[in-house]
Amino acid sequence: AQSVTQLGSHVSVSEGALVLLRCNYSSSVPPYLFWYVQYPNQGLQLLLKYTSAATLVKGINGFEAEFKKSETSFHLTKPSAHMSDAAEYFCAVSEDFGNEKLTFGTGTRLTIIP
Amino acid sequence: GAVVSQHPSRVICKSGTSVKIECRSLDFQATTMFWYRQFPKQSLMLMATSNEGSKATYEQGVEKDKFLINHASLTLSTLTVTSAHPEDSSFYICSAGLAGGITDTQYFGPGTRLTVL
Numbered sequence: 408a409q410s411v412t413q414l415g416s417h418v419s420v421s422e423g424a425l426v427l428l429r430c431n432y433s434s435s436v437p438p439y440l441f442w443y444v445q446y447p448n449q450g451l452q453l454l455l456k457y458t459s460a461a462t463l464v465k466g467i468n469g470f471e472a473e474f475k476k477s478e479t480s481f482h483l484t485k486p487s488a489h490m491s492d493a494a495e496y497f498c499a500v501s502e503d504f505g506n507e508k509l510t511f512g513t514g515t516r517l518t519i520i521p
Numbered sequence: 522g523a524v525v526s527q528h529p530s531r532v533i534c535k536s537g538t539s540v541k542i543e544c545r546s547l548d549f550q551a552t553t554m555f556w557y558r559q560f561p562k563q564s565l566m567l568m569a570t571s572n573e574g575s576k577a578t579y580e581q582g583v584e585k586d587k588f589l590i591n592h593a594s595l596t597l598s599t600l601t602v603t604s605a606h607p608e609d610s611s612f613y614i615c616s617a618g619l620a621g622g623i624t625d626t627q628y629f630g631p632g633t634r635l636t637v638l
Binding site for chain 1: 612629
C-alpha cells in the first residue's frame with residue numbers, strides 16, 4: 408500500500424526566503440510522485456512530477472523537488488518565496504504509470520510573511 | 522493544456538434532496554475519471570474511479586448507492602449525491618486522465634462546494 412506523510416501542516420516563511428515543504432512516501436514499488444498546489448476554493452494544479460527519470464524535477468513557478476530513494480523523500484523547494492506562493496500544497500504518490508489513483512498527503516499550508 | 526470543468530461550482534440544497542455534479546474534460550478524452558471529496562482543511566480522499574462505459578469502482582467505506590457515478594462518454598462523468606444530508610457537505614473534486622497512449626498526469630477540475638442544509 409502506498410502512503411504519503413507531509414511534515415508540518417503549516418509553514419511560514421518570509422518573502423524572499425527559501426521555501427522547503429517536506430514529503431515522505433511509502434510504496435511497495437518504485438513510486439510516481441507529484442506535488443500539487445491548491446488556492447482557496449479551487450481545484451488542484453500540478454506543480455511537478457517525478458516519473459523515474461531525473462531525480463531533480465523542476466516545475467512551474469520556480470519550484471523544484473528532489474527524489475531521494477534512500478530517504479524515501481520528495482521535498483519541495485523554492486529558492487525565493489513570493490507572496491503569490493501562499494496556498495495549500497499537497498504531495499501525492501501513485502504506484503502505476505497511467506490512470507491510477509493518487510494517494511494524497513494531508514497538505515501543508517504555506518504562508519508568506521511580507 | 523488539458524482542462525477539466527465542473528458544474529456547478531457551488532450548490533446549496535435541502536436535506537433529503539439529490540444533487541448532480543458534472544465533470545467534463547473540455548479538450549481531451551478521458552477514459553478514467555476520479556472523484557474526490559475534501560473536508561475543510563483536510564486532504565483529498567478518493568471516493569471512486571470511473572471508467573467510461575463501465576461501473577465505477579468505489580473506495581472502501583464509500584456508499585455506492587448514495588454516491589451514484591455515471592461515466593457515459595469520454596468527456597463526461599457525473600456524481601449524484603442522493604438523499605443528501607448535512608454530513609455530505611464537502612468540496613467535491615473530479616480529475617481526468619488522458620485517454621490512449623501513456624499518461625502520467627491527472628487533470629483536476631476546480632471543484633464543487635456542496636452545502637446541505
